[in-house]
Amino acid sequence: GSDNEIAQQVGSEIIGIDPGSGLMKATAKAMQDYGLDDWRLVEGSGTAMTAALSQAFSQQQPIIVTGWTPHWMFIKFKLKYLDDPKQSFGGSEEIHTIVRLGLKNDMASAYQFLDRFSWQPSDMEAVMSLIADGMDPAAAADKWVDEHPDVVAKWTEGIPPASGQTIRLALVAWDSEIASTNVVGSVLEKKLGYKAELLQVEIGPMWAGIAGGDADAMVAAWLPTTSIDYYNQYKGSFEDLGPNLSGTKLGLVVPEYMEDVQSIEDLR
Ligand code: PBE
Numbered sequence: 001g002s003d004n005e006i007a008q009q010v011g012s013e014i015i016g017i018d019p020g021s022g023l024m025k026a027t028a029k030a031m032q033d034y035g036l037d038d039w040r041l042v043e044g045s046g047t048a049m050t051a052a053l054s055q056a057f058s059q060q061q062p063i064i065v066t067g068w069t070p071h072w073m074f075i076k077f078k079l080k081y082l083d084d085p086k087q088s089f090g091g092s093e094e095i096h097t098i099v100r101l102g103l104k105n106d107m108a109s110a111y112q113f114l115d116r117f118s119w120q121p122s123d124m125e126a127v128m129s130l131i132a133d134g135m136d137p138a139a140a141a142d143k144w145v146d147e148h149p150d151v152v153a154k155w156t157e158g159i160p161p162a163s164g165q166t167i168r169l170a171l172v173a174w175d176s177e178i179a180s181t182n183v184v185g186s187v188l189e190k191k192l193g194y195k196a197e198l199l200q201v202e203i204g205p206m207w208a209g210i211a212g213g214d215a216d217a218m219v220a221a222w223l224p225t226t227s228i229d230y231y232n233q234y235k236g237s238f239e240d241l242g243p244n245l246s247g248t249k250l251g252l253v254v255p256e257y258m259e260d261v262q263s264i265e266d267l268r
Pocket of ligand 1: 020023220
């Protein structure tokens, strides 16, 4: 075993999320950069990660998770990112909206809205928090849309409604993307006359689905770093409508009550 005290406290485990995510790739890189050879990155899902965090908090136990912002967990729990002096997790990113080729002609109204869709981290967190408190994601999105008529009007003003076409929105079950995709779906349905079908898939199939035309759009492309492998793999087979949110962050996250650890360097 390790003689690092933090390693002993958490059994040398970092609680990760779904294996294909950019966050897991970044964490694997960080573990190399900081020489965390004795540590294990546990694969799971966003849901399993927040469940483990919640469990640790209820007993004030030490835990290290892979985390990202925007996320409701920073509102619910007192957490801190570990410093990353080697910048293994990269800098702040933007989340882009990506649509299939041909959407502009086939679903002009949806395309115009998707091109305009852009909001603040605090907006996304508000929707995420409603869902984390138990509200159905579609209902939470509808509520946010109802309560933000000015924002929604800017997204939809002057766009003629469609007549019931089905639009397929691909997403991965990350809490941030559950929130954004449901809001986009709500606007498409309530304001623009579409029927929105949400397709929950893994990250690889999400990109493949857009590139192959099986899905119409997604709002889950973290760039320039987190999603870059998929972006490069499918380049030329999708249209990038640019950022819908700026100011994200990735890293290793611990409860504030873990006072002895401040930096990833402390894990060595
Ligand atoms: N995430 C949330 C994703 C992008 C959105 C940070 C968990 C990832 O690929 O890591």
